[in-house]
Amino acid sequence: MVLESRPLVPLIGFLAMGSDPTPSIEMTAKRLECICQSVSMGQGQEVHARKLIDRGLREGIWVLLQNCHLGLEYMVEIMEQFAELEKEPEKVHETFRLWITTEVHPKFPITLLQMSIKYTCEPPSGVKAGLMRTYDSMSQDFLDYSDSPFYLPLIYTISFLHTVVQERRKFGPLGWNIPYEFNSADWLASCMFVQNHLDALEVGQNISWTTVRYMVSAVQYGGRVTDDYDNRLLGTFCRVWLTDQLFTENFQFYKGYGIMAFKNIPEYLEEIEKMKTVDPPQTYGLHTNADITYQRNVTQELLDTILSIQPKESSSGGGETREASVYRQAKEMLEKVPPNFDPNEVKERLRFYGILNSMVIFLRQEIDRMQKVIMLVRSTLKDLLLAIDGTIIMNEALRDSLDNIYDAKVPQIWLRRSWSSSTLGFWFTEFLERNMQFSTWCFQARPFSFWMTGFFNPQGFLTAMRQEVTRAHKGWALDMVALHNDVTKYTYEEIKAPPPEGVYVHGVFLDGAGWDRRNSRLCESTLKVLYAALPVIHVYAINSTAPKDPKLYQCPVYKKPCRTDLTFITPLWLPTIKNPDHWILRGVAILCDIK
Missing domain, CATH: 1.20.1270 (Substrate Binding Domain Of Dnak; Chain:A; Domain 2)
Known part of the structure; x- marks a missing residue:
């Protein structure tokens, strides 16, 4: 790109989630022995940007303007300034380059886009590409930092976790309820904490896993996470992977994905190069069906884009x-x-x-x-x-x-x-x-059974049911009454009478898992069946606020496939013979509507 560019042709980078081109630009400048100065745009930063561009035009330095979607008026000014300078090219130093990074914005000046070289820097796709980028940008000194036998496996585990949390984003709500911008700063902060923690250990002392898990899942990566169920997922990853099992020879994140612990960067790169380019969804803790969800989302996005750019005028042809x-x-x-x-x-x-x-x-x-x-x-x-x-x-x-x-x-x-x-x-x-x-x-x-999808305020419906049950029992207080549920074996058509207490709810679906009707418990999804219809659920209230049985999976219920705080209704508890952590990694939820 640098070879193709000219002094008065800006290079505009569109920011993609989870990647920042700034380090690459600065590294390129260093390699070409150019000075690179940057300004992050925002309120009142135009003055500094003007001074920097004037200096760049005189001295031939590279200027990097970051987050330019926050300074759109100044972008128009740059466009006019460069158009004027085209008439007097002798005023421009031949090594001057203007780099711009911006989020996609509908009001970004089109003329500036047309006169620029445009690029985007997307996060790597897949475990192989993610690990390759992490270890390629790592220095040998970083790898040699500690002699502790725990150091190299821990750094590799955090790098693997970093790739997995980024990759889960592409699966939509199955991966994360809200797509977070995890980036290399989170990875570096976690690695630095591990370095400090290992430095503080006495000889023969074991790692404090509780501390490491908390710092990684609640502070370094968890600092970005705003959804309670996403927090639970991140905590589960750390609880499952960050254990003493990590240092055993046969430890694997998933079949074929073991721990690498080499002394030199080239050895890592050589071994990573041998990995598969495409990973099964199980690598990220998901079911095989998650790949269908991903492909469908990509196709839907493409079709929506094609539809949105169709001409809106009436056709003059027949029909x-x-x-x-x-x-x-x-x-x-x-x-x-x-x-x-x-x-x-x-x-x-x-x-x-x-x-x-x-x-x-x-x-x-x-x-x-x-x-x-x-x-x-x-x-x-x-x-x-x-x-x-x-x-x-x-x-x-x-x-x-x-x-x-x-x-x-x-x-x-x-x-x-x-x-x-x-x-x-x-x-x-x-x-x-x-x-x-x-x-x-x-x-x-x-009705004997309620279609919860058909309510504007399903939370209000469940609260009204709790009030109804509380009033029916003398001495019960509403704040001491909690929701509980049983999944029946009945279909909606088989319900001929209301329950003695509480309500029957029908028309809900499991996303990310299947339902074993014979044993009334969670099971793996059937291949190519994305949603499993649940039988009628009996939801009622109990006079106890004690924690639920830890063997039950706490399954969030959402109104729509888009899982946010706005569509969240309540948790329900589902029986399972597998550890509930398994279903947390699968991203299992109940949806009222799958359209």
């Missing part, structure tokens, strides 16, 4: 126009939109159930929210039909609705008031099913 297609779909949907709930009828029915009953209060809140969605859908579809006919003006919201309905996506105005879904078809089906559940509950009878 149905965009407007005609949307008009037909909107008309069909409008015919299926259910009528509004009659407030007086609803009030009458709720009074019959007992207006102060906690479950009835929950139902009233859900119906109020559903009413707003029904009214919004009806008004949007009516306005869209009128706008396509030319009776009213097509505003921004209607234009967005037209584009999204044509692309089989959910209009933004609906998403803001309702729930997310991958396609309009799935969303509209769920819309009708939700309405059906509320209508049946309100105007016929309380």
